[in-house]
Each structure stands twice: as C-alpha cells, then as structure tokens.
Amino acid sequence: MYLHKRWVDMKKQTITPFQLNALLCLFLLGSTVVLGLGLEVEEDAWIVTLLSSSIGILILLFYIYLIAKHELNLAELLIKGFGKYIGKFFVFLYIFYFLYIASRVVKDFTYFIAQILFYQVEFWLISITFICIVAYGSSLGIEALARTSEILLFLVILMLLTIIAFSILSDPFDLSNLLPFFSNNWGAIFQSMFPERITFPYGELIAFTLIFPLINDKKALVKKTWIAIPIVTFLILVLTEITIAMLGAKVAAIYTFPLVKAIEQIDIWEFIQHLEILSVFTFFFVGFIKVSIFFKAALYSAHSLVKFDRTKLILLFASILFLMAVFNSSSLPQHFYIGLKVIPEYIHLPFQFGIPILLFFVLHIRLKLGKN
Numbered sequence: 097m098y099l100h101k102r103w104v105d106m107k108k109q110t111i112t113p114f115q116l117n118a119l120l121c122l123f124l125l126g127s128t129v130v131l132g133l134g135l136e137v138e139e140d141a142w143i144v145t146l147l148s149s150s151i152g153i154l155i156l157l158f159y160i161y162l163i164a165k166h167e168l169n170l171a172e173l174l175i176k177g178f179g180k181y182i183g184k185f186f187v188f189l190y191i192f193y194f195l196y197i198a199s200r201v202v203k204d205f206t207y208f209i210a211q212i213l214f215y216q217v218e219f220w221l222i223s224i225t226f227i228c229i230v231a232y233g234s235s236l237g238i239e240a241l242a243r244t245s246e247i248l249l250f251l252v253i254l255m256l257l258t259i260i261a262f263s264i265l266s267d268p269f270d271l272s273n274l275l276p277f278f279s280n281n282w283g284a285i286f287q288s289m290f291p292e293r294i295t296f297p298y299g300e301l302i303a304f305t306l307i308f309p310l311i312n313d314k315k316a317l318v319k320k321t322w323i324a325i326p327i328v329t330f331l332i333l334v335l336t337e338i339t340i341a342m343l344g345a346k347v348a349a350i351y352t353f354p355l356v357k358a359i360e361q362i363d364i365w366e367f368i369q370h371l372e373i374l375s376v377f378t379f380f381f382v383g384f385i386k387v388s389i390f391f392k393a394a395l396y397s398a399h400s401l402v403k404f405d406r407t408k409l410i411l412l413f414a415s416i417l418f419l420m421a422v423f424n425s426s427s428l429p430q431h432f433y434i435g436l437k438v439i440p441e442y443i444h445l446p447f448q449f450g451i452p453i454l455l456f457f458v459l460h461i462r463l464k465l466g467k468n
Contacts, residue, residue: 111307113316115242118249119385120304121325124152124297126386127204128332130353130379137288138345139279141336148289151331152298154323159301162456164310164317170305170452171400177458186451191397193447194303195413197421198390200435202226205383212356213376223421224319224379230387234395235407238243241388243428248381256331259359262368263338268279273344274337291440298325299448300419352428363414373429375379377417391417 109118134144166173171190175183204220214222233241265271291299311317335355339348342358351357360373394413398404425431 100370109237109239110312111238111242111314112322113311115246116307116311116321117324118245118323119242119307119389120301121249121380122245122252122385123304123389124324124328125302125331125378125382126155126297126300127201127379127383128297129256129382130208130375131204131333132190134288134293134336135339135349135354137284137343138349139274139340140285140346141278141340142333143278143285144288144293145329145333145336147285148293148298149325149332151289151294151324152301152329155160155294155298156301156322156325157318158456159305159452160308160317160451161380162276163305164314167309169307169396169400170302170463171307171397173455174451177455177462181428187397187400190447191394191401194390194394194397195304195417196420196424196443197295197300198387198394199417199424200229200431200439201383201387201390202417202421202423203431203436207380208356208379209290209354209376212270212372220418220422224418226387227385227414227418227421230384230391230417231410233384233388234391235410236309237333241385241392245385252378252381253331255378256323256335258262259362259371259374260334260338262362262364262371263358265364266286266342266362268363269338270341273341291445292436295448296436299444302448302452303389305452306393306396307389321421343396365392378450387417391412431432 134141134148137144161171162173166176168176169189174186174190175182178186179441202223205226206219209222210217210219233244308317339354339358341347342361343351343354348354348358353375356372356375359375361372362371363369391413395406395409398413399411425434
C-alpha cells in the first residue's frame with residue numbers, strides 16, 4: 097500500500113504549459129546544438145533544418161493527439177490497445193528503448209567533455225558523474241525538473257545569444273561563406289533528412305507521451321505546446337549559419353563538433369577569446385534535460401508494469417544506463433556511425449512511428465467496435 101501511494105503521488109505531480117515548453121525546447125536542443133546541424137549538405141543545411149522542423153510539428157501534434165484523445169500515457173495506451181500481455185511486452189521494450197537512447201546522449205556528452213575540456217579523465221568517470229546528477233534530479237520528481245527547466249532555458253538562450261553576437265562581431269565571420277543558398281539537388285536534401293533529421297530529434301519526442309498527461313491545462317497541450325519547435329528551429333538555424341559563416345561549409349562539414357570549432361575562432365580585439373566554455377555549459381544543461389526526460393519516460397513506463405519502490409527503481413535504471421553508456425560503442429567514429437546510420441533506420445523508426453501508428457489504428461478500431 098505504501099509503495100503504491102508513492103507511485104500515485106508521483107503521478108499526481110503536474111507541470112504548467114510554460115514548463116512543458118521549456119522542457120521541449122531544451123530536449124530538442126539536446127545533442128542537436130553541437131551535433132545535428134545538418135552540415136553534410138553544406139550550404140543547404142538551412143533547408144534541411146526548416147523542412148525537418150515542419151515535419152517535426154506534425155509529429156508532435158500526432159503524439160499530442162494520441163495522448164489527449166484517450167487521456168492516458170503511452171504505456172497505459174499500449175496495454176489498453178494491445179491487451180495485457182502484448183501491451184506489457186511493448187511497454188517493456190519501450191523501457192529499454194528510452195534507457196538506450198538516454199545512454200547514447202550520455203555517451204555524446206562524455207565524448208564531448210573528454211575532447212573539449214578534460215583530456216585525461218576516463219570516459220566512465222564522466223558518464224557516472226553525469227548519470228548520478230540525472231538520477232538525483234529524477235528522485236525529486238517531475239515538478240522539480242520542470243521548475244529547473246525554466247531557469248536552464250533562460251541560461252541556455254542567453255549563452256547562445258552571446259555566442260551568436262560575438263561570432264558576428266568576430267573577424268572570421270564572412271557572409272559570403274553562406275553562398276550559394278541552394279547548391280545540392282533535392283534528392284541529396286531529402287536523403288539527409290530521412291530518416292536521420294526526422295527521427296533525431298523530432299521522433300524522440302515519443303518520450304513526452306509519458307509526460308503530456310501531467311500538464312495542468314489540457315487545452316494548452318494542443319494550442320501552445322507546438323510553439324517550442326519554431327523557437328528551437330530559429331536557434332538551430334542561426335547557429336548553423338553562424339558555423340558556416342565562421343568556417344565555410346566544406347570545412348564545417350568535416351568536424352565532429354563544428355559549432356565548438358566555430359566558437360574557437362571568435363577573436364575580438366585579441367581580448368574576447370576561448371568562449372567554447374559556453375558550449376560546454378550549454379551542452380551540459382540541454383543534455384541533462386534530455387537524459388532526464390528519457391529516464392523519466394522509462395520510470396513512468398515501469399509504473400504501468402509493476403509497483404516498485406521509486407528509489408530502488410531509480411538506482412536500477414541508473415545502473416543499467418551506466419552499463420549501456422559504457423558498452424554501447426568503443427570509439428567516437430563507431431558511436432556516430434551507429435547513432436546516425438543504424439539507430440534511425442532499425443530502432444527509431446519502429447519505436448517512434450511503427451508502433452504508435454499501429455496503436456492509433458488499433459485504438460480507433462476498438463473504439464468503433466465498442467460503440468457498435
């Protein structure tokens with residue numbers, strides 16, 4: 097009875113529409129702010145950003161509609177739609193999906209910090225420190241995470257605007273690097289978009305199907321939540337163009353962390369330099385929110401399967417997350433190849449679109465049969 101009450105109390109926590117939008121903005125920036133700028137198509141990266149974000153709004157609205165129509169989270173809908181046994185099997189798969197994708201973000205952060213800040217620190221030490229912070233944040237509940245996101249969103253936007261302003265004032269900034277505005281054919285652009293730029297980051301919003309029911313204003317869920325995507329799109333678009341203007345499209349495309357390399361070029365009067373520390377803080381803040389959302393999604397999914405003590409479950413999932421982060425890739429090239437080529441096609445597509453679309457039709461058919 098006590099354990100059940102703890103879980104019920106956790107589910108009764110609510111968040112405001114602004115807090116949900118703050119979580120969405122930070123989540124979507126996530127690894128995208130340093131990795132997912134679409135620079136493989138060079139000067140046409142802006143087209144990829146705009147088109148993929150337009151599709152991202154449709155994806156978000158589909159997830160919102162699925163949850164708002166039935167007033168249940170994804171795990172509960174899977175059990176309702178597919179039945180007790182098949183539904184719980186899918187929920188079990190989603191738990192490992194959320195933890196695995198979270199582990200990949202942790203590994204992104206680990207490689208980034210190891211290359212930019214701490215060259216001699218062991219990877220596992222960076223990972224376990226980051227995961228401990230996420231686990232502690234999760235133990236405080238979704239309301240604490242949501243309130244924290246309001247502060248972090250302000251700080252992240254402030255740091256990004258500072259980077260943008262100093263980049264424009266810096267000598268290496270050259271608008272001619274942005275030309276031509278359209279240098280590839282549409283085939284190359286669509287090949288860059290599908291499935292990488294659709295599944296990452298917009299398809300990953302599937303994690304919010306466990307968070308949406310917690311909003312305290314159900315009407316705002318449909319009317320206001322989508323606003324987060326245009327805000328993030330604007331920031332990513334400007335950062336992409338800043339990176340190209342600072343480095344040149346062909347040079348930017350070869351770097352693992354192109355935005356950081358562009359920030360390293362900032363030099364104003366030989367006084368304002370080495371602002372890459374801002375990118376470190378930015379990635380830490382957005383990475384923390386992104387991993388926390390995946391971690392929360394796994395916790396809420398587990399609640400639909402069994403009533404666990406929350407502390408023990410957090411420790412269990414944190415341990416699994418650490419092991420996944422340590423062993424999911426052995427090198428940076430392998431990590432990026434798996435994350436950008438293998439995962440989107442073979443893991444993201446089924447979990448982000450295949451199962452939810454099938455669930456949508458199953459629930460629709462069951463609703464019709466029930467009415468008849």
